Amino acid sequence: MGLPTAPDADQNVVGWRFDNTYARLPEVVFAPAQSAVVHAPRLVLLNHRLARELGLEFGALAADTVAALFAGQELPAGSQPISQAYAGHQFGHFTMLGDGRALLLGEHRTPSGELVDIQFKGSGPTRFSRGGDGRAALGPMLREYLISEAMSGLGIPTTRSLAVVTTGETVYRTTPLRGAVLTRVAASHLRVGTFEYLAARRDERHLRALADYAIARHYPKLAGVPQPYLEFLRAVADRQAALIARWQLVGFIHGVMNTDNMAISGETIDYGPCAFMNAYDPNTVFSSIDHGGRYAYGNQPVIAQWNLARFAETLLPLLDANSERAVAAAMSVLGDYPARFEHHWRAGMRRKLGLQTEESGDADLMQALLRWMQQARADFTNTFRALSSGEPLTGDRYQEQAFQDWYERWQQRLRRDDRPLTAAYEAMRAVNPVIIPRNQRVEEALAAAEEHDDLSAVQDLLAALELPYVARPELAKYQEAPTDDSTYRTFCGT
Ligand code: AMP
Ligand code: MG
Numbered sequence: 001m002g003l004p005t006a007p008d009a010d011q012n013v014v015g016w017r018f019d020n021t022y023a024r025l026p027e028v029v030f031a032p033a034q035s036a037v038v039h040a041p042r043l044v045l046l047n048h049r050l051a052r053e054l055g056l057e058f059g060a061l062a063a064d065t066v067a068a069l070f071a072g073q074e075l076p077a078g079s080q081p082i083s084q085a086y087a088g089h090q091f092g093h094f095t096m097l098g099d100g101r102a103l104l105l106g107e108h109r110t111p112s113g114e115l116v117d118i119q120f121k122g123s124g125p126t127r128f129s130r131g132g133d134g135r136a137a138l139g140p141m142l143r144e145y146l147i148s149e150a151m152s153g154l155g156i157p158t159t160r161s162l163a164v165v166t167t168g169e170t171v172y173r174t175t176p177l178r179g180a181v182l183t184r185v186a187a188s189h190l191r192v193g194t195f196e197y198l199a200a201r202r203d204e205r206h207l208r209a210l211a212d213y214a215i216a217r218h219y220p221k222l223a224g225v226p227q228p229y230l231e232f233l234r235a236v237a238d239r240q241a242a243l244i245a246r247w248q249l250v251g252f253i254h255g256v257m258n259t260d261n262m263a264i265s266g267e268t269i270d271y272g273p274c275a276f277m278n279a280y281d282p283n284t285v286f287s288s289i290d291h292g293g294r295y296a297y298g299n300q301p302v303i304a305q306w307n308l309a310r311f312a313e314t315l316l317p318l319l320d321a322n323s324e325r326a327v328a329a330a331m332s333v334l335g336d337y338p339a340r341f342e343h344h345w346r347a348g349m350r351r352k353l354g355l356q357t358e359e360s361g362d363a364d365l366m367q368a369l370l371r372w373m374q375q376a377r378a379d380f381t382n383t384f385r386a387l388s389s390g391e392p393l394t395g396d397r398y399q400e401q402a403f404q405d406w407y408e409r410w411q412q413r414l415r416r417d418d419r420p421l422t423a424a425y426e427a428m429r430a431v432n433p434v435i436i437p438r439n440q441r442v443e444e445a446l447a448a449a450e451e452h453d454d455l456s457a458v459q460d461l462l463a464a465l466e467l468p469y470v471a472r473p474e475l476a477k478y479q480e481a482p483t484d485d486s487t488y489r490t491f492c493g494t
Contacts, residue, residue: 040168
C-alpha cells in the first residue's frame with residue numbers, strides 16, 4: 001500500500017517480527033487499509049514494560065520517529081495493514097460492521113513464540129467506516145489504555161495497550177477534541193462478530209476456514225479431535241464463562257457487550273464506556289447509551305450466554321450436516337454454560353473469602369454477604385479487602401447486626417478449614433485488590449491530560465494499578481470510593 005516502510009536498520013533496532021497469518025486468509029474477511037496522513041504526531045504514552053515483554057525496544061529511536069511510527073506514518077517492515085470485516089449484534093440488533101477506525105498491522109512474534117495482533121485504533125477511515133470519520137479522540141484512547149492495563153494488573157485476560165499518540169488533528173464529536181491513535185496488542189481480534197459476518201453471507205466454505213484458523217491460533221489442542229467445531233464452541237464458551245466470572249469478582253462492567261466486542265480468544269476487548277462498580281448493586285450501569293440496563297453488572301453472565309448462542313448459530317453448518325442434530329449439539333453446550341460460569345465464579349468467590357475446602361453451605365454464605373452489601377450499599381472492593389485484613393472491622397456499617405451475624409458465621413466457616421486464619425487472610429489479600437481504577441480518579445486523570453496536557457495523574461494512576469493487590473499507605477487516595485456515583489455516566493469511545 002501507499003505508505004512508506006521504514007528502513008530496515010530501524011526495524012532491527014526495534015525488533016519487529018511480523019508474520020501476517022490473518023492477511024493470508026481469504027480476502028473476504030478483510031480489506032487492505034492505510035493510516036490517514038496526519039501532520040503533527042506526538043507521543044503521549046509508551047508502555048515500556050509491555051514493549052519489553054513483546055521483545056520490542058524503542059529507546060534507540062528519535063522521539064519524532066516513535067511518534068510517526070505509532071501514528072501510522074512510518075510502517076514497520078513486514079507489516080501489512082488491513083481492516084478486518086465483522087458483523088455484530090449491537091444491543092440485540094444485527095449489523096454488518098468491520099474495523100471502521102482500526103487497522104491491523106499484522107501479527108508480531110514475541111520472544112516466547114506467541115503471535116500477537118498489533119492494531120491501531122483511530123488511524124483513519126477504512127472500507128468499513130460507514131460514514132464515520134475513522135478517528136478517535138484522546139480521552140477515550142487514554143481510558144482504554146488505563147482500564148486495559150488495570151485489567152492486566154489484576155491478572156484478567158485482556159488486550160493490552162502499547163502506546164497513545166496525539167495526531168495534531170482535531171476530531172469533531174459534540175465538541176472539537178484532540179485526535180489520537182491507540183496501539184492495541186491482542187491475542188487476536190477474532191470476534192463472535194467475525195463468524196457472524198461469514199454466517200450472514202452464508203459463506204460456509206470461508207466460515208470453515210475461519211474456524212480452522214481460530215482453532216489453530218487459540219485452541220491448537222482441538223485440531224484433529226473427533227468433533228473439532230463442537231469442542232471449539234465448548235472451549236470458547238468455557239473461556240467466556242471464566243472471563244465473565246473474573247469480571248464479576250472485581251466489579252468490572254464492560255458496558256457494551258455486543259457480539260462484535262466478544263473475543264474468541266477469551267480476552268476482554270474494546271474498552272468503551274466501561275467502569276468499575278463501587279457500592280455493590282447488580283443493577284449498576286454507567287454507560288450513557290445503555291438506557292435499558294441490558295449490560296448492567298448483574299446481567300453480564302447471561303448476556304455472555306446470549307452472545308454465545310449467536311456464536312453457536314454461526315457454527316451450526318459445521319457441527320452436523322443434519323440441522324436438527326447440529327442444533328441439539330449446540331444447545332447442549334450452551335446449556336452447560338450456566339453451570340460452567342457458576343463453577344468459575346464460586347471458585348473465585350471461595351478464594352475471595354479465604355475458603356480452602358468446599359462445603360454445601362458456601363453458596364449461601366456468599367449470597368448472604370452480597371445481600372448485605374447491596375442493602376448497606378457497601379463498597380464491593382473495600383469490603384473484601386477489609387475482610388482480608390484479619391483485623392476487627394471498624395466503620396459504622398460493619399457494626400450493623402446483620403453484618404456481625406454474617407461475620408460470625410464466616411469466622412466459624414474459616415475455622416473449619418484446616419489452615420491457620422492468618423494463612424487464609426494472606427491468601428485473601430492476594431486475590432482481593434486494594435486498588436481498582438475508581439471512576440473519580442480516572443476522570444480526574446483524563447481531564448488533566450485532555451485539558452491541560454498534563455499526563456502526571458495518568459502516569460501515577462497507571463503506576464498504582466500495576467500492583468493492585470499490594471497495600472501501600474501512600475496510595476490511600478486510590479482506595480477511596482466516590483461518595484455517590486449513581487449519576488456517573490461513561491460515554492462510548494467514538
Ligand atoms: P465500538 O463501539 O468501538 O465497538 O465500534 C462499533 C463499530 O463502529 C465498529 O465497527 C467500529 O469500527 C465503528 N466505529 C466506531 N467509531 C467509529 C468512527 N469514528 N469512524 C468509523 N467507524 C467507527
Ligand atoms: Mg467494538
